[in-house]
């Protein structure tokens with residue numbers, strides 16, 4: 283019986299292996315509106331601090347990280363745009379989730395969206411970089427406070443299964459995100 287199964291399943295397994303190993307290196311950039319996603323694309327593409335209007339449709343970029351070129355898709359973070367996020371999950375090899383850690387009023391909302399992503403079974407093997415942005419702001423939460431407020435302790439500890447990392451940063455003052463981006467690129471090599 284198992285012989286028959288192998289005979290049928292073998293070619294499909296090969297096809298699946300090929301399909302997943304040849305997935306393009308595309309990073310999806312998500313997070314609530316006003317978190318700093320598009321500002322990050324300015325840093326990563328031209329190392330410039332840009333001011334952009336709220337993102338109303340997906341914007342694709344090519345980014346050079348060392349010797350590696352990655353595709354970066356910037357999705358809007360407002361409520362209607364969040365419905366699109368899931369449609370992009372399958373074609374993404376990793377995810378950057380940007381959080382404004384100075385905006386304490388929105389931690390509940392951001393926690394809801396982030397845990398939805400982290401608890402999605404289809405995403406259990408996808409590397410996820412969480413950027414705790416805007417640490418230059420006076421009331422920005424620390425690393426430890428951010429972990430607690432987002433409720434992500436267990437995802438960061440589970441190193442055997444999950445590839446989740448939190449980096450505190452300020453995209454405006456150009457600090458803290460570089461290590462995270464390099465970590466994300468390493469996960470795909």
Ligand SMILES: Nc1nc2c(ncn2[C@@H]2O[C@H](COP(=O)(O)OP(=O)(O)OP(=O)(O)O)[C@@H](O)[C@H]2O)c(=O)[nH]1
Pocket residue numbers: 313314315316317318319320321322332333334335336337338357358359360380415416417418419451452453454455
């Ligand atoms: N103080 C501070 N402000 C920042 C930082 N990063 C981004 N901002 C500001 O946050 C605001 C929103 O930034 P965007 O990059 O447009 O936010 P977004 O996540 O793309 O928002 P949507 O496109 O609406 O989803 C802008 O005024 C940025 O200048 C930071 O590190 N520190």
Ligand SMILES: [Mg+2]
Pocket residue numbers: 319320321334335336337356357358
């Ligand atoms: Mg934007």
